[in-house]
Amino acid sequence: MTFKLLLSPIICALIGWVTNYLAVKMLFHPHKPIKVWPFVIQGIFPKRQNELAESLGRMIEKELISHEDIKSVICDPSFIEKHKVVVLDYLDVFFKEKVTTLHPMVSMFLNDDTMKTIRGMLSTELDEMLPKLIQTTSSQLENSLDFKCLVQKKVENFSMEQLENILFSIMKKEFRFIEIFGGVLGFIIGLIQIFIFI
Incomplete structure (x- = not known):
């Protein structure tokens, strides 16, 4: 009798562990619905994958990332300035390596002083043009990029094995x-x- 009493905590611990282990597994399994009359058994995540996808998409759009977040990054003056430098460097290479090959006379006119003047003019033009261009890009992104739909479709298209691996x-x-x-x-x-x- 004493042995049975001492065994009780071990048996209860085993039952508790197995029960919770099965509960965790049943979050994902079975992947496909199994009909056990009159019940239908299916894992919680497979059963509600579409709802999960929709909720996740909505949460990401509202709480994590939005068009305003992207707009604030790409419209930031330092972001624009970095792109301006890239454009100017590219135009330098373009003039020196491409335009000068058109005719020998062109390379005579495009000396260092002329290139410096052209770079200054282009810099001024870019100061005015780039913010407008980025603003247009931002508006186009807002119209064409739907975070909620994008996330929802991706999660809906996950296989249950992928979703299980990600969550685990x-x-x-x-x-x-x-x-x-x-x-x-x-x-x-x-x-x-x-x-x-006792």
């Missing part, structure tokens, strides 16, 4: 904690049973 890679420790906690809780319940019996 993010929440592996949490899932393991749930399993262990089930065992610990079962062990405590087993100890309580011993004390009640």
Whole structure:
């Protein structure tokens, strides 16, 4: 009788661990609905993948990233200045390596002083043109890029194996904690049973 009592916490711990282990597994399995009359058994995530995709898309659009976030980055003066430098450097190369090959006389006119003057004029033009260009790009992005739809479609198109791997890679420790906690809780319940019996 004493041996059975001492065994009680171990059995309860095992039951608690197995129960929570199965609960975690049933978040994803079975992937396809299985009809066990009169019940239909399917993992929570496979069953609600479309709802999850829609909710995730909505949350990302509202809470994580929006068109305003992108607009604030690409319309930032330092961002524009970096692109201006890239454009000017490209135009330098274009004039020196491409335009000068058109005719020998062209290279005579495009000396260092002339190139410096042209670069200054282009710099002034770009100061006015780039913000307008980026503003137009920003508006086009806003009209053509729907974050909610994009995320929703991607999540809906994930295979359940992919989704399971992603969630397990993010929440592996949490899932393991749930399993262990089930065992610990079962062990405590087993100890309580011993004390009640005694």
